Amino acid sequence: xxxxxxxxxxxxxxxxxxxxxxxxxxxxxxxxxxxxxxxxxxxxxxxxxxxxxxxxxxxxxxxxxxxxxxxxxxxxxxxxxxxxxxxxxxxxxxxxxxxxxxxxxxxxxxxxxxx
Amino acid sequence: xxxxxxxxxxxxxxxxxxxxxxxxxxxxxxxxxxxxxxxxxxxxxxxxxxxxxxxxxxxxxxxxxxxxxxxxxxxxxxxxxxxxxxxxxxxxxxxxxxxxxxxxxxxxxxxxx
Numbered sequence: 259x260x261x262x263x264x265x266x267x268x269x270x271x272x273x274x275x276x277x278x279x280x281x282x283x284x285x286x287x288x289x290x291x292x293x294x295x296x297x298x299x300x301x302x303x304x305x306x307x308x309x310x311x312x313x314x315x316x317x318x319x320x321x322x323x324x325x326x327x328x329x330x331x332x333x334x335x336x337x338x339x340x341x342x343x344x345x346x347x348x349x350x351x352x353x354x355x356x357x358x359x360x361x362x363x364x365x366x367x368x369x370x371x372x373x
Numbered sequence: 374x375x376x377x378x379x380x381x382x383x384x385x386x387x388x389x390x391x392x393x394x395x396x397x398x399x400x401x402x403x404x405x406x407x408x409x410x411x412x413x414x415x416x417x418x419x420x421x422x423x424x425x426x427x428x429x430x431x432x433x434x435x436x437x438x439x440x441x442x443x444x445x446x447x448x449x450x451x452x453x454x455x456x457x458x459x460x461x462x463x464x465x466x467x468x469x470x471x472x473x474x475x476x477x478x479x480x481x482x483x484x485x486x
Contacts, residue, residue, distance in 0.1 A: 364416035
């Protein structure tokens with residue numbers, strides 16, 4: 259199993275450009291998440307998808323859109339990149355149910371620089 | 374609101390030293406608590422968790438006890454190794470909250486031979 263995969267690993271954009279970060283998981287998890295990691299701030303949730311066909315905003319959704327393409331794939335789109343979106347982006351998945359909170363599995367991250 | 378506060382790093386230790394990384398939380402309710410570890414250049418991975426008060430999570434020699442009275446979940450290890458050098462994140466999550474995690478800022482640990 260590959261677990262959670264993300265593409266690309268690195269990306270440099272100019273202000274105003276758009277791009278899509280791709281994420282896929284092969285663990286048959288129902289929930290997927292996008293986080294950004296900034297120095298001194300830990301990880302902050304951008305968007306999440308509790309199940310296929312649903313998406314919801316997290317703590318810092320402005321400037322982003324997401325698509326849950328199917329159960330495996332969850333993409334993050336920057337329509338008009340800004341320097342404030344320079345960050346490391348992590349995708350994660352988990353098998354959320356009606357029981358206790360459970361482990362999230364993280365991808366290796368995408369390092370994005372916006373000039 | 375709900376939040377997690379960790380001790381600031383970096384924490385620098387010699388091999389075989391005792392490690393404590395403090396974590397306290399503020400929560401409206403009774404969350405589950407987690408420690409995640411991030412090795413250089415990698416994503417996060419779960420180190421240990423505790424789902425209710427007085428539970429002790431343990432893994433790879435690391436331990437943390439869920440203390441409701443002090444709202445704390447401090448990470449400890451009796452003898453650290455160079456391979457433990459990483460960033461450690463404390464996090465909380467609520468049942469029914471779709472497993473959304475709220476993270477602390479992270480604490481960088483550097484262990485020297």
